[in-house]
Amino acid sequence: MTDPTMSAERRRWLAGGVALAAAAAGAWVAWEQTRDMSTNDEALQAFWDLQLMQPDGGQMALSSLRDKPVLVNFWATWCPPCVREMPLLNQFAQSQAARGAHAVQVLGIAVDQAANVNRWIARQPLAFPVVLAGAGGVSMTRTLGNISGGLPFTILFDAQGQVQQRKIGELSEQDLAQWASFA
Template identity: 45%
Template sequence: MTETTPPPSLLSSGRRRWLAIGVGALAGLGGAGLAAWRLSPGPAQPDAAAQLWGATFEGLQGEPLRMADLRGRPLLLNFWATWCPPCVQELPLLDRFHAEQRARGWQVVGLAIDQAANVQKFLQRVPLQFPLALGGLAGSDIGRALGNERGGLPFTVLFAADGSILKRKMGELTPEDLALWATLA
């Protein structure tokens, strides 16, 4: 009986390990780059802020929410939906921010890209103190004008008291984001 020996490997186990680590690192960097690209808002259209300040949205009780009435104080505008897990996750954080910052003149508005019935049902489970309105197609169009070219949610825009755009973020806000933003306006 003859004994067969396996063919010699082209790469030693140490080299294979380093090659695997290198390939893994490159894949990770590529994934991080893709995520950063997807989560970076595009440029805002030159008239985006004017579009927002000229808009009126329907409140949850049918009352109008005129954005022009909110000018003159810092505004955090959050585009969200009940079917969006990161949106739902950040809403209590936004509610705490609203409670902590309103005495300093801050306003927080949630613009739901959703159906009124879905938002009403959601608010029975998760009550929120800051104003909410229904965005509809006009809200989606304004979101795109503000740089949310892909229509992703959540999308948040911080406006200065003069109505200019200070910050924008695609994706879920963090407590660190809000702590930094509170110092800007």
């Protein structure tokens, strides 16, 4: 027969060990997320050096957006939360345009094909520019701190081109109101 006291003691040790392991795992995950959410200077410079195609066939140098705060939204026509947040982003872009020199510029980077984006914009015109990253856009988001590669992914850059805020997932009015105060 086993000693009931020993069994209770073993359970306490086991529970303590499990709790300690869970705490260590949680701390490691938090550290990994913080570490991966940082964006190094080389990744930022590479981002600002990009020239991406626009759905109409033109090109846009992302460096043309420097010197002003910029909200960059990675999205796709096949992504339901991306499509749901587009009217909100459009309203935000329109309200920011009315602010003049203190406006946050909005840029959509479509992780999609030009034909799909053109059809979508024809149905839902946008008050902000859209460029195409294609399937390579997911890799681009990862270099900017989106460790999961999920969409939508939104970043707020300050006027110096440094990351101020990031969000993986659908934006809310509260997010945009808060982010506008950084500009």
